[in-house]
Amino acid sequence: MNAPTEQPARLTVATCSLAGCFGCHMSFLDVDERIVELAQLVTFDRSPLTDVKHCSERVDVGLIEGGLCNVENVEVLREFRASCRYLVAVGSCAITGGVPAVRNKFTLESCLREAYIDAPGIDNPHIPCDPEIPLLLNKVRPIHEVVRVDYVLPGCPPPAEAFWELLTALIAGREPELAYEHRRFD
Amino acid sequence: MASPLGQSVTLHDIAARHLHARHRLLQMLREVQASRSYVPEEAIQFFAHVLNLPIAHVRGCVEFYSFLHTTPRGQFDVYFSDSVTDRMAGSEIVAKRLADRLGVTLGQPRADGRVTVSMTSCTGHCEQAPAGLANGRVFTRMTEARIEKMASLIEHGVPVSEWPAEWFHVDDGIRERGITLETFIPPGEAIRTALARGLPATLDEVERSGLQGRGGAGFPVGRKWRGAYETKGAHYITCNADEGEPGTFKDRVLLAKYADELFEGMTIAGLLVGAKKGYVYMRGEYEYMMEGLQTVLEERRAAGLLGENICESGLDFDLRIHLGAGAYVCGEQSALLESLEGKRGIPRVRPPSAVKIGLFGQSTINNNVESFVQAAQIAWKGAEWFSDHGETKSRGTKLLSIAGDCQRPGIYELPLGITVREVLARCGGENAKAVQVGGPAGTCVGRDEFDRRVSYADLATGGSIMVFNDLRDMVDVARQFAHFFAHESCGFCTPCRVGTQMLKHYADKIADGQGTQRDLEQVKSIGEFVKGYSHCGLGETAPNTLLDTIKRFPEEYTSRLLAEADFVPDFDLDASVTESRALTGRQDQLDQVHSD
Ligand SMILES: Cc1cc2nc3c(=O)[nH]c(=O)nc-3n(C[C@H](O)[C@H](O)[C@H](O)COP(=O)(O)O)c2cc1C
Ligand code: SF4
Ligand code: SF4
Ligand code: FES
Numbered sequence: 001m002n003a004p005t006e007q008p009a010r011l012t013v014a015t016c017s018l019a020g021c022f023g024c025h026m027s028f029l030d031v032d033e034r035i036v037e038l039a040q041l042v043t044f045d046r047s048p049l050t051d052v053k054h055c056s057e058r059v060d061v062g063l064i065e066g067g068l069c070n071v072e073n074v075e076v077l078r079e080f081r082a083s084c085r086y087l088v089a090v091g092s093c094a095i096t097g098g099v100p101a102v103r104n105k106f107t108l109e110s111c112l113r114e115a116y117i118d119a120p121g122i123d124n125p126h127i128p129c130d131p132e133i134p135l136l137l138n139k140v141r142p143i144h145e146v147v148r149v150d151y152v153l154p155g156c157p158p159p160a161e162a163f164w165e166l167l168t169a170l171i172a173g174r175e176p177e178l179a180y181e182h183r184r185f186d
Numbered sequence: 187m188a189s190p191l192g193q194s195v196t197l198h199d200i201a202a203r204h205l206h207a208r209h210r211l212l213q214m215l216r217e218v219q220a221s222r223s224y225v226p227e228e229a230i231q232f233f234a235h236v237l238n239l240p241i242a243h244v245r246g247c248v249e250f251y252s253f254l255h256t257t258p259r260g261q262f263d264v265y266f267s268d269s270v271t272d273r274m275a276g277s278e279i280v281a282k283r284l285a286d287r288l289g290v291t292l293g294q295p296r297a298d299g300r301v302t303v304s305m306t307s308c309t310g311h312c313e314q315a316p317a318g319l320a321n322g323r324v325f326t327r328m329t330e331a332r333i334e335k336m337a338s339l340i341e342h343g344v345p346v347s348e349w350p351a352e353w354f355h356v357d358d359g360i361r362e363r364g365i366t367l368e369t370f371i372p373p374g375e376a377i378r379t380a381l382a383r384g385l386p387a388t389l390d391e392v393e394r395s396g397l398q399g400r401g402g403a404g405f406p407v408g409r410k411w412r413g414a415y416e417t418k419g420a421h422y423i424t425c426n427a428d429e430g431e432p433g434t435f436k437d438r439v440l441l442a443k444y445a446d447e448l449f450e451g452m453t454i455a456g457l458l459v460g461a462k463k464g465y466v467y468m469r470g471e472y473e474y475m476m477e478g479l480q481t482v483l484e485e486r487r488a489a490g491l492l493g494e495n496i497c498e499s500g501l502d503f504d505l506r507i508h509l510g511a512g513a514y515v516c517g518e519q520s521a522l523l524e525s526l527e528g529k530r531g532i533p534r535v536r537p538p539s540a541v542k543i544g545l546f547g548q549s550t551i552n553n554n555v556e557s558f559v560q561a562a563q564i565a566w567k568g569a570e571w572f573s574d575h576g577e578t579k580s581r582g583t584k585l586l587s588i589a590g591d592c593q594r595p596g597i598y599e600l601p602l603g604i605t606v607r608e609v610l611a612r613c614g615g616e617n618a619k620a621v622q623v624g625g626p627a628g629t630c631v632g633r634d635e636f637d638r639r640v641s642y643a644d645l646a647t648g649g650s651i652m653v654f655n656d657l658r659d660m661v662d663v664a665r666q667f668a669h670f671f672a673h674e675s676c677g678f679c680t681p682c683r684v685g686t687q688m689l690k691h692y693a694d695k696i697a698d699g700q701g702t703q704r705d706l707e708q709v710k711s712i713g714e715f716v717k718g719y720s721h722c723g724l725g726e727t728a729p730n731t732l733l734d735t736i737k738r739f740p741e742e743y744t745s746r747l748l749a750e751a752d753f754v755p756d757f758d759l760d761a762s763v764t765e766s767r768a769l770t771g772r773q774d775q776l777d778q779v780h781s782d
Pocket of ligand 4: 680
């Protein structure tokens with residue numbers, strides 16, 4: 001992979017959740033008090049943690065949780081890719097589609113019918129069609145099918161140690177190396 | 187729905203004819219498929235009930251085998267072989283022509299239930315391509331003119347048994363005979379010779395001959411037999427007549443013309459180890475030979491060569507023929523045993539080897555058709571008759587089935603150790619730029635390697651030799667093989683199940699001119715991974731042709747890569763929202779900025 005060559009003064013880090021459950025973000029926060037140390041080493045850019053809505057022009061590391069289930073996910077992902085030096089697929093959903101991709105076995109129509117028309121207790125059954133709602137993709141996809149991905153953190157979710165190793169390695173300008181127990185889960 | 191064989195045969199009849207034996211489940215399901223054009227839910231429930239099997243076991247079987255279906259096929263069920271050499275002979279064109287004339291989509295039954303036209307893997311008639319199956323019967327040399335006629339016969343509901351006989355004519359395809367094809371054993375003579383010599387002495391003879399397994403892997407036949415001989419307890423003999431490796435069609439001629447020699451070999455093995463029963467596992471595509479083989483079995487029983495007290499030896503042995511149902515992996519020895527037991531053909535964990543724990547948990551000798559034929563001939567003629575041919579590490583002659591860009595495709599019996607160049611000279615393939623030795627699972631060699639030898643020490647093959655000339659696109663060949671493996675992977679282990687799909691995806695992307703250097707690197711690393719971590723030989727060999735052709739014909743790959751881009755997604759946003767647009771009627775413009 002593209003190993004970091006020059007070491008920037010202070011890394012900027014952006015994160016976002018696409019079709020994910022925020023479990024990966026929660027696991028990131030399990031670095032606990034080390035978050036204070038981290039905050040001194042990096043600047044957080046766009047992230048649900050900062051509530052910043054768009055990436056700055058140049059971000060060093062972008063962490064993506066979740067796969068792609070709708071058009072908005074694709075747009076956000078493309079913005080991330082364009083802004084970030086290193087893009088990291090975080091967790092099963094980003095890497096493989098994960099739980100949301102379970103719907104890939106069915107047609108989109110049968111999923112929507114099940115949720116909005118056939119389910120018990122629905123009044124005014126119809127498939128929502130508000131232009132505010134992003135169009136759903138035919139199939140849920142992992143992010144590497146749409147943009148280049150530089151690193152992956154496997155797991156559902158990856159353990160806090162994996163986030164810590166990734167970021168401290170990139171800060172120090174070395175290749176991250178995940179210990180066996182931080183990438184194997186059975 | 188009307189059916190080719192008539193609906194009259196009941197599920198009860200089928201189960202009763204197979205003695206309610208669980209290991210004959212696949213045979214029962216085949217008959218349901220043939221008489222009803224599919225295996226209805228009712229049949230799944232029925233067999234689960236009467237055989238006392240879990241419903242999931244029966245359903246799993248139906249879903250595993252390509253020739254079994256859970257939804258109705260057409261009254262006429264037509265398959266065309268889509269193996270590389272069949273395509274070179276125009277199989278796609280004739281298949282499409284038939285589909286167009288009948289107004290069907292490939293792979294889907296017509297709404298009126300009249301017909302289904304689909305593609306299938308190699309049917310084993312490559313030198314008489316384009317070949318295929320119509321309601322289970324093999325047709326060869328299909329032409330567009332014949333297709334016109336076929337379409338009208340189908341429209342008029344004329345049963346396949348009344349179609350022109352010449353469509354179903356299968357040549358034996360023999361071009362060059364060697365010691366094996368010239369040796370016909372008068373029925374019983376090899377058995378009598380073996381008994382007179384003594385069975386252990388006959389085993390020594392087979393060992394001394396140096397005969398190696400003719401199915402491809404080349405394991406010494408004598409050593410396998412000795413292993414079983416020295417194992418206590420009950421034994422079985424099984425013959426691998428699955429012949430699924432695309433481009434292999436040499437067992438076909440042995441089954442058609444050398445059945446006595448085959449049964450003789452199996453019987454000698456059976457008498458040697460004290461087996462009471464043997465099975466020939468024959469690919470479903472060869473069903474048309476079943477009748478002939480049953481006749482030979484009957485004749486042998488009548489002559490006291492099968493059944494009780496064979497040739498006054500006091501020993502009993504009998505044979506049955508089982509049919510496969512369209513699964514390449516069932517040629518893998520342990521998957522074959524699973525399939526013979528009436529299960530899905532999922533390869534077993536080894537060790538133990540089949541010689542220790544094989545069919546029904548007993549010591550089993552499993553050999554290829556040609557191995558048994560040659561073993562019988564060795565038992566009759568002695569070790570030297572065989573070992574005088576071939577080279578030091580690969581004794582004897584081998585049947586090669588040659589197809590593709592050569593003037594004289596067909597079956598050649600040649601001494602092992604022969605160079606690829608010599609093989610090409612014999613079959614009129616001097617213009618070859620590449621030769622695929624051993625089928626998609628084998629090795630692809632280019633011109634500068636034509637002095638390499640066909641032998642177990644160099645280029646091993648179960649018989650398949652495919653010849654490609656300068657006009658052939660090797661990337662496309664490798665892509666088709668990638669599709670074959672992705673289709674045939676049994677799905678048991680992740681490296682192969684997922685890896686073959688990924689290889690197929692990247693091969694398509696590159697072949698379609700959408701790939702980058704990065705994709706090519708992906709193929710290499712996924713390929714090595716799949717080879718190294720798969721559970722059985724299918725996965726271990728699935729990436730071979732992609733890796734071989736990348737190495738040997740790099741310019742065919744690099745010339746079609748997108749040079750400027752590092753990453754090109756195989757993704758089109760507009761094409762990815764067609765379903766939700768259709769459901770909501772929305773036509774919003776999408777942001778089409780691409781970035782990588
Ligand atoms: C995927 C796969 C398919 C195979 N297909 C066949 C086959 O069709 N016929 C065959 O004789 N051997 C086939 N083999 C090899 C068998 O596993 C086994 O080695 C062979 O039947 C042993 O007989 P032999 O020693 O006489 O060759 C296949 C192996 C693999 C891994
Ligand atoms: S990988 Fe697991 S934790 Fe992370 S977003 Fe997906 S489901 Fe949630
Ligand atoms: S390698 Fe492929 S065919 Fe063999 S067991 Fe694994 S999935 Fe099945
Ligand atoms: S069970 Fe899903 S990958 Fe192994």
